[in-house]
Amino acid sequence: MNFKMKMNEYGWNEYFNTxxxxxxxxxxxxxxxxxxxxxxxxxxxxxxxxxxxxxxYGEVLGTRHANEQILxxxxxxxxxxxxxxxxxxxxxxxxxVLPRQTKFSRAAAGIEVKEQVVAANVDTIFLIQSLNxxxxxxxxxxxxxxxWESGALPVVVLTKADLCDDFEAKKAKVEDAAPGVxxxxxxxxxxxxxxxxxxxxxxxxxxxxLGSSGVGKSTLxxxxxxxxxxxxxDIREGDSKGRHTTTHRELVKLSCGGxxxxxxxxxxxxxxxxxxxxxxxxxxIEELIKTxxxxxxxxxxxxxxxxxxxxxxxxxxxxxWESWKKLQKEMxxxxxxxxxxxxxxxxxxxxxxxxxxxxxxxARDY
Ligand SMILES: Nc1nc2c(ncn2[C@@H]2O[C@H](COP(=O)(O)OP(=O)(O)OP(=O)(O)O)[C@@H](O)[C@H]2O)c(=O)[nH]1
Ligand SMILES: [Mg+2]
Ligand SMILES: [Zn+2]
Numbered sequence: 618m619n620f621k622m623k624m625n626e627y628g629w630n631e632y633f634n635t636x637x638x639x640x641x642x643x644x645x646x647x648x649x650x651x652x653x654x655x656x657x658x659x660x661x662x663x664x665x666x667x668x669x670x671x672x673x674y675g676e677v678l679g680t681r682h683a684n685e686q687i688l689x690x691x692x693x694x695x696x697x698x699x700x701x702x703x704x705x706x707x708x709x710x711x712x713x714v715l716p717r718q719t720k721f722s723r724a725a726a727g728i729e730v731k732e733q734v735v736a737a738n739v740d741t742i743f744l745i746q747s748l749n750x751x752x753x754x755x756x757x758x759x760x761x762x763x764x765w766e767s768g769a770l771p772v773v774v775l776t777k778a779d780l781c782d783d784f785e786a787k788k789a790k791v792e793d794a795a796p797g798v799x800x801x802x803x804x805x806x807x808x809x810x811x812x813x814x815x816x817x818x819x820x821x822x823x824x825x826x827l828g829s830s831g832v833g834k835s836t837l838x839x840x841x842x843x844x845x846x847x848x849x850x851d852i853r854e855g856d857s858k859g860r861h862t863t864t865h866r867e868l869v870k871l872s873c874g875g876x877x878x879x880x881x882x883x884x885x886x887x888x889x890x891x892x893x894x895x896x897x898x899x900x901x902i903e904e905l906i907k908t909x910x911x912x913x914x915x916x917x918x919x920x921x922x923x924x925x926x927x928x929x930x931x932x933x934x935x936x937x938w939e940s941w942k943k944l945q946k947e948m949x950x951x952x953x954x955x956x957x958x959x960x961x962x963x964x965x966x967x968x969x970x971x972x973x974x975x976x977x978x979x980a981r982d983y
Contacts, residue, residue, distance in 0.1 A: 620647045620673040627659050627671055628738060628821050628876065633697050636715045640699060647673050658709060660696045660737075662867040668692065670709055671868075674702060679709035690714055694866040695737035695823060695878055719768035721825060724887040724951060730958045732889045736825035736866070736878050741817045742767060743774045745828030745837070748781035748802070750857035754794060758898060758940035759886055760827060761795055766894030769825070771798055772817065776833040778804040794937055795898070805836040814841065818875030823868070830882025831859020838879050841871055847879055891948050899941045902933060 624647060637645045637657060645657055658672040658679065670679040679700055681687050692698065692714055699713035717737050725733035736742070744760045746752050757773065764771035773791050778784050784802050791800045803810030817824050818841070826834040831852035839845050846869060850862040863881045870876050888894070896903060902924070906914070910921025918925070927933045 621675040622671060622673055623647060624657055624659075624673060625821055626874070627870070628740075628823055629657060629659075629697070630821065632718050633657065633715055636697075637699070640713055640715075654702050655712075656700060656702065657715070658698050658700045658711075659868070660692055660694050660698060662694055662865055663692060664865070668711065670698070670700065670711075672700060672702065672709060674706040677702075677707055677709050679711050682710050682712045684712075687711060687713075691732070691734055693720075693734035693737045694868050695739055695825070696734075697738060721763060721767040721769065721827070722889040723763065723883075724889045726887075730951075730954045735827070735880060736767070736769075739767075739769050739823040739825040739878055741822070741824045742769045742771050743814075743817075743824055743826050743828075743837075744771055745774045745776060745826055745832045745834055747777040747832040748775050748784050748787060749777050751829055751832050752787055754790065754936050755940045755943070756829075756886075757791065758794065758937060759888065759944060761798065761898045762891050762894035762944060763886060763888055764827075764894070765897035766888070766890055766892075771795075773798055773800040774814070774837070775800065775802045776805060776837065778802045778809055779806045794934065803837070803840075805833050805840045808840065811837075811840050815873065818871055818873060818877070820874035823876045823878060825878040825880065827880055827886075828882065829859060829884075830861045830863075831857070832882070834882070835863050835879055838869055838877050841873075841877065842869070843872075888944065888948065888951075891944065895941075895944065895948070899937070902938065902941050905933065 634644050641655060656673050658670040661669040661671055661676065666680060668679045670677055696717065697715040698711045699715065700709035700711050702709055719739060720734050721736040721742060722732050722734050725731040742764045744757065744764060746757060761771055773795065775784065775788065781787070788800050788802055801810055801813055803814065826837060828834055835847040835849045838847050839849065848862055850860050852859050859882050861882055863879055866878060866880045868876050868878050905923040905927050908923030909916065911919055914922050916922050916924040924938065928935060928938060
């Protein structure tokens with residue numbers, strides 16, 4: 618039996634193999650080509666009840682095992698899962714989700730305080746903005762915090778260079794705001810800069826594309842493929858906003874090796890966790906705060922405020938400072954909501970625990 622797909626080409630590595638061994642008691646190897654029922658698979662796209670998976674036996678549809686834990690577990694495109702092949706190796710039952718090496722999460726929309734994993738196990742994250750109407754430094758700060766937090770390497774990609782006269786100035790602004798982050802200017806129309814992105818797509822590596830609708834994420838996948846594999850659509854004339862053309866996250870294997878995870882444009886990115894990300898993106902600001910004379914400095918007009926001094930001297934950028942304040946406030950609010958949720962869950966579990974005890978006593982009395 619020849620395996621159709623080599624999992625290494627889809628990003629399988631020593632990290633996942635060690636996780637695999639802990640669950641299955643033996644390392645996964647496709648070298649000996651023995652027919653096995655249990656094998657690793659990667660989620661290509663999530664279609665609700667069914668997931669498209671890439672397995673050693675080819676691309677198949679998978680369903681979750683009817684175990685409560687698996688039914689409730691969050692799964693996302695890019696996740697590595699342990700499956701049992703059924704129906705002559707044409708379908709799969711998902712039995713385990715392997716611990717993620719990296720994950721880009723956001724707070725799910727809606728009233729429930731919940732994490733939503735947007736991209737799992739990606740090596741690089743392209744934070745995409747277009748150089749015409751979409752360019753926004755505060756939004757970029759937010760995405761950079763999320764990307765640093767994910768554990769993957771952030772790279773900024775500015776698209777639609779053909780529609781912008783001053784892209785050098787915008788590029789310099791981003792480089793200033795994100796030291797150490799590579800910034801690429803590209804045009805899907807003229808092909809400018811596309812080749813400079815190839816280095817991120819070596820065999821087994823995954824790049825996620827994140828950004829607002831209409832910035833050209835799916836078009837970039839088509840540019841990299843050299844053919845149309847994903848649907849794209851014109852942005853709206855009136856306000857230059859995208860039309861939310863891509864509706865689900867999907868992993869695409871490029872012919873040159875490497876994979877790309879295209880995602881639907883995000884309206885807003887509500888961060889889920891940000892401690893490390895904030896430190897990475899705003900390290901200079903966090904250091905300056907330590908220099909304020911008063912511990913409880915509000916950085917408005919207290920004497921000896923390190924932030925005010927830095928702002929006046931142009932050491933830090935006013936936009937970046939605004940970003941920090943906004944994100945800091947947002948994360949404090951989210952932390953309060955998370956603690957509230959934990960407390961109410963604890964209360965519920967106390968009630969749950971109390972109930973059977975009570976009914977047992979009642980049962981005995983009768
Ligand atoms: N001029 C110009 N147009 C581009 C470029 N890249 C993409 N476009 C156009 O921008 C529009 C939106 O592109 P998409 O690739 O659908 O955008 P998207 O980011 O995938 O949008 P969603 O799927 O809605 O998130 C299309 O009409 C593309 O042809 C570019 O570099 N230059
Ligand atoms: Mg798209
Ligand atoms: Zn201060």
